[in-house]
Amino acid sequence: SQQGEEDPQALSIQEGENATMNCSYKTSINNLQWYRQNSGRGLVHLILIRSNEREKHSGRLRVTLDTSKKSSSLLITASRAADTASYFCATDSYSGAGSYQLTFGKGTKLSVIP
Amino acid sequence: EAQVTQNPRYLITVTGKKLTVTCSQNMNHEYMSWYRQDPGLGLRQIYYSMNVEVTDKGDVPEGYKVSRKEKRNFPLILESPSPNQTSLYFCASSLGWRQPQHFGDGTRLSIL
Numbered sequence: 368s369q370q371g372e373e374d375p376q377a378l379s380i381q382e383g384e385n386a387t388m389n390c391s392y393k394t395s396i397n398n399l400q401w402y403r404q405n406s407g408r409g410l411v412h413l414i415l416i417r418s419n420e421r422e423k424h425s426g427r428l429r430v431t432l433d434t435s436k437k438s439s440s441l442l443i444t445a446s447r448a449a450d451t452a453s454y455f456c457a458t459d460s461y462s463g464a465g466s467y468q469l470t471f472g473k474g475t476k477l478s479v480i481p
Numbered sequence: 482e483a484q485v486t487q488n489p490r491y492l493i494t495v496t497g498k499k500l501t502v503t504c505s506q507n508m509n510h511e512y513m514s515w516y517r518q519d520p521g522l523g524l525r526q527i528y529y530s531m532n533v534e535v536t537d538k539g540d541v542p543e544g545y546k547v548s549r550k551e552k553r554n555f556p557l558i559l560e561s562p563s564p565n566q567t568s569l570y571f572c573a574s575s576l577g578w579r580q581p582q583h584f585g586d587g588t589r590l591s592i593l
Contacts, residue, residue: 398579409485409571409584410524455524459579467531467578468539469514473523 371399371456371472379478386443388475390456391436399432400457401441404474410455413441446479453477483508487572487585494562495593502557502588504572510583512575513555514539515547517568518587524571530555531578562592 374389390399398417402410416423416432416439423430429442443450453474460470485506494500506513514529516539526539530549544566546558555574559566569589573582 400581402582407569407587407589409586410573410582411584412581415581457582466537468526468529469578469582470526470540471516471524473521 371458371470373454373456373472373475375475376473377476377478379480380446382446382448382479382481384446386446386450386477386479388441388454388477390439390441390472392439392456392458393437394460396434396458396460398459399430399439400469401428401430401439402455402457402471404453404455406452413454443477446477448479448481451477451479483583485572485574485583485585487570487588489588490586491589493591493593496563497561500559500562500590502559502570502572502590504555504557504585505553506555506572506574506583507553508574508583509552510574510576511552512578512580513549514573514582515545515555515557516571516573517541518571519568527557527570529578559590562590564592566590567592 371390371392400415401413404410414425427444432439453476455474457471488503511532515527516524525541528547530536572585575582
């Protein structure tokens with residue numbers, strides 16, 4: 368089942384601008400993760416934010432988490448052409464009955480124009 | 482170098498011909514999983530394994546089998562492939578199911 372949903376589906380910006388992507392989810396989580404995928408390649412982990420954290424930074428990345436709204440955002444500051452990729456959020460959900468799944472959204476495709 | 486290795490990277494085959502996609506990790510990770518990625522549908526989990534000899538179904542397990550006889554290996558088996566299994570497949574591993582996943586480079590399967 369699709370737990371996380373990213374918004375927008377696609378985003379096109381100029382180099383140097385900031386890019387913001389959002390993720391909404393449905394059930395309670397322990398962690399929310401963001402991943403990046405260059406075209407056709409494997410996903411690369413970017414950042415993990417715990418449910419008791421509200422904001423986390425890593426280099427030019429800033430992630431926020433609002434558990435009351437069941438949403439997260441990923442901000443990439445001062446974007447570069449090399450940031451062109453698809454970005455996915457992933458949430459953990461224990462559905463009971465011994466099911467341990469990390470569920471990915473459909474992704475936001477970011478294009479950074481030089 | 483820490484990595485997840487999938488083989489083959491590309492495969493074109495015909496309906497009904499059994500195939501196996503291998504996955505191996507060198508990080509001593511307990512959790513391993515298989516995903517398929519299709520346009521417009523994102524990543525969907527096929528099977529996962531919490532540890533050796535422990536496997537469980539994900540969201541789309543039909544038509545697939547897995548085994549986890551050793552910690553490092555987690556092969557994906559298509560006993561009788563069909564065209565609807567044409568997809569991009571990823572293997573991933575992590576210390577635990579809630580931890581950051583390390584992904585392989587993917588296997589692109591085309592089943593005619």
